[in-house]
Amino acid sequence: MTIQSLDISPVGRVEGDLDVRVDIENGRVVNAWTHAELFRGFEVILRGKDPQAGLIVTPRICGICGGSHLTCASWALDTAWETEVPRNAILARNLGQIVETIQSIPRYFYGLFAIDLTNKKYRHSRFYDEAVRRFAAFTGKSYELGITISAKPVEIYALLGGQWPHSSYMEINWGIAYIVGISKDRSDDSLVFP
């Protein structure tokens, strides 16, 4: 039996450019490769720069998970500099991470995934009309609702960092976000970390 190769370029509906190649034998996938053919050289760019450049450059690697990159960059610097990160700063960082994750859930489901359920190849399914009503890109009832509310969680990120995406607010010491500064006098850490 011959192996049939299938090249999908681009795969689409991912963040960035992605290609997939699969080998199919007897109707089964026997091998698969992914390749993302974009090199910008962020690591090369950061060499020799101010250490805090990591807080500016790394979040901008990605448009949907910049907060995760910022968290990692902040912790990496804190580790290198042996910073004692105050608990409120940790809270502010974690809140940013949490809301970014919540933001990505409806975007992944409605924006990236559920559209495929409306593919014409499924038109003989008895669920097809309902899928189209709900999930059709931009006009589906659930799609529109899901995409619109997906912007809400990161409003919390913007309160802490000024904007989502691409803030650098998880700064060393007290964090840039002023809320961290004021709460250091006011909050009782023991309530949060019993």
Next chain:
Amino acid sequence: MSFLNAEEPTVCDLIADFGIKLLWHPSLGVELGNNLQTLLRDCIAGTIPLDILVFEGSVVNAPNGTGEWNRFADRAMKDWLADLAKVAKFIVAVGDCATWGGIPAMSPNPSESEGLQFLKRQEGGFLGKDFVSQAGLPVINIPGCPAHPDWITQILVAIATGRIADIAFDELNRPQTFFNTYTQTGCTRNVHFAYKASTAEFGQRKGCLFYDLGCRGPMTHSSCNRILWNRVSSKTRAGMPCLGCTEPEFPFFDLKPGTVFKTQTVMGVPKELPPGVNKKDYALLTMVAKDAAPPWAEEDFFTV
């Protein structure tokens, strides 16, 4: 994904209310693989009219001008762009990468990146200084890292409803409606700026970030404090210095050691002053402002 945060109008409004037919989008488009390649070829051949080409990301030329470091749909991305740019009625560059080259084009620019019609402030870029799209306009630049989603959707609506001629552009082809005022315009720290009260360290609500923490709000053209981010705030309001990301020089000073979150000064005077202010007047203003400053200018009057 910042685009999906658009509010006035939302992305769904663009499609449903303004009748924009989205041919394709890397994260949101329906077609994949060969179907997309056919769609793109139909656009290039003119079978499918391409009214608006929105381009994000820098134009990657490496290695050796081939663009092979950014392949898309089985070709170098820059080859697709060159073909599509010939047929598009309007071209909109979104974000710093597409407008001026952005972070990838920062020294040493390993990917040999450039923007569509600029590399930093230098005219030219990938399409050349004299390029105009089918409608006779140069590339419309909506810079920012990221560009504010409402700037994007509003410009797309202006094009789709035939009103783009009403919009004036600056010398960098940015729509003036968003880029004529400064980031500082509308900043809640303006009162502290006026009295020269500084935010000396992070985590404070009082004070202005311009004097010590390297804020570029007074020198940067954007509407970040008029059209708020995520509807609620802006970097400077939250206490994060403006990085000047709507200007071609971003990231400023190539982020060399000592330039990040730190105002560059000579003998205590900021090297860069708000546009149009000369050094002598600035020194005078500083003396008067400090003398006139009321005690509350140094208080955190937000905390009650």
